[in-house]
Amino acid sequence: MNSSAPAPTRLYHVALSPFCRKVRLTLAEKKIEVELVEEKYWEQSPELLRRNPAGKVPVLRHEGKMMPESQAICEYLDETVPQPPLMPRQASERYEVRRLCAWFDDKFNAEVTQPIMHERVWKKVQNLGYPDSATIKNGLKAIKVHLDYMTALLEQRRWLAGNNMTLADFAAAAHLSCLDYISDVDWDRSNTVRDWYATIKSRPAFRSLLADQMPGVKASPQYAELDF
Template sequence: MIRLYHVPLSPFCRKVRLVLAEKKIEVELVEERYWEQDPDFMRRNPAGKVPVLRIDDMNLAESTPICEYLEERYPNPTLMPKDAEGRYEVRRLMAWFDDKFHHEVTSKLLYERVNRKLMKSGYPVAANVKSGSKAIKYHLDYMAWLLDRRRWLAGDAMTLADFAAAAHLSALDYTSDVDWNRHEVVKDWYAKIKSRPAFRSLLADHVPSFPPPEHYADLDF
């Protein structure tokens, strides 16, 4: 049995969930309140973070190494290009979203609005929310620039880069923090990836006390 310890709105967990679903790998989802530092969970990942993927007797941590492990162990359908240049571009964009986008946007919006309440760590810091709301515009503009030149973010085929981006944006869409009308090409890209069967479990997520907007699960927005 493959088991994923996760938090529903975590973009890093969502990225792994998308890869598992796209590759049709059966998995048991276990919600983990990692901030409570349960001793059993800390033994699985001393870093105290999700996602953690348990396969056989292995505990795999960190979303990008997990995704690349799954790509190597379950190569079909492929989510990485064959050429070195293409693989570099996928990794560059994954780092862009998981590092830069996460620091400038996700941590300022999703974490302030949702995580603070879940962790009982106070109220959202208005300055952080304002900063994240401003920064996301730049990132959407950059995505539009890429998609004006490519079918998908990293090239002509869907890759892990698209899943990394969609994982962050879907979580922010849950909190109504994405202006899909800013760039039609970005909205079309998200509609395309949102309509894939792999996305269904994400669209079914529901966090207590945080209902999603009506359009969240609507494939036609």
Template sequence: MTRLYHVPLSPFCRKVRLTLAEKKVEVELVEERYWEQDPEFLRRNPAAKVPVIRLNGKTMTESQAICEYLEDTIPEPRLMPKDPEARYEVRRLCAWFDDKFHAEVTSKLVYERVNKKMMKQGYPDSKNVKFGAVRIKYHLDYMHWLLESRRWLAGNEMTLADFAAAAHLSSLDYISDVDWNRSQTVKDWYAKIKSRPSFRSLLADQVSGFPPPAHYADLDF
């Protein structure tokens, strides 16, 4: 069976989990405390990062590369368009969320509030938390702008771009750091993707010491 070494609230792991579930690939989830630098884990990935997947006899790392490998080897259902320009837009938005959104929001909120405690690195840095709380507004507004002219983030079909965005927002929603009242358009998009069967395992996540809010697993918010 496919095995995924992951951390529950890692958006990069969540993006891979969504892709696997959408492709109907059964997977064994193994929670990996990567910060402990376990020698066995370092043999799997010397970069000491998750996700790491064991698939088809191969060990693979880096979430975007894993997701595109799954797309190439399990083409249905499609999560990347056929048109080169449309594929570019999907990759651009995946990079937007995994780089810019992560640096400005996820790392400032989820990592400060949750990861620091798990890693026993002290208390959240209030400046980082405030910065993340301000920047998420900008990103929600950008998503609103995209969705005003598209059914999904990268176009009229659901793609990996939607999974990248939903992976980050679901991690933030677990700790009640998304103002869903800021944009009904974005809220409707999230409700639509949150209702997919591939999202069920994410909604069942439980992180010790951090109970999710009541609305987290509620498909109707």
């Protein structure tokens, strides 16, 4: 009997999507080999809609299943590949991780990542015209509040959600890394946040992110530097 080999794990993604990056960090931390496939989600191809009727990335093809939604993917991977753990054992601690993941994926994304990246990157990539300076200015103002909040958390804890690295750290780092690619994080505002990011940036799981190149959008000089 011939048995066909299982399809390789594949991630349909966009390089400068924080949601895709969160999944990539989780896969790399778990040492799960993955094939990366760039997906121009804004074109809403029939193939993408078959993989995810919501028309969004990331979508993970894993063990014969198509799996969309970054948080659900990451928690699935943590449950099925338990080492190293990225979610705590205690329910109250898991709540805090999920709360912070939602903070970055919802509030931070709406106030900072989405408006800045849309104006500086996606308008250029999709030929949507010139960036709106007022929108960028509002995003850069909002990030200061978030950096101050992160500072307050990290002054009480070793990592964002507690004393161990969790998905909350990957969610935050995913968003900040996109903005750092275009040099829109004021690292001088908080040495505490800067040190936290330098620590997570130096992990082996981060290496593939630091190698990303978006055609037509050049990475900032410090983006791939571990000592920045």
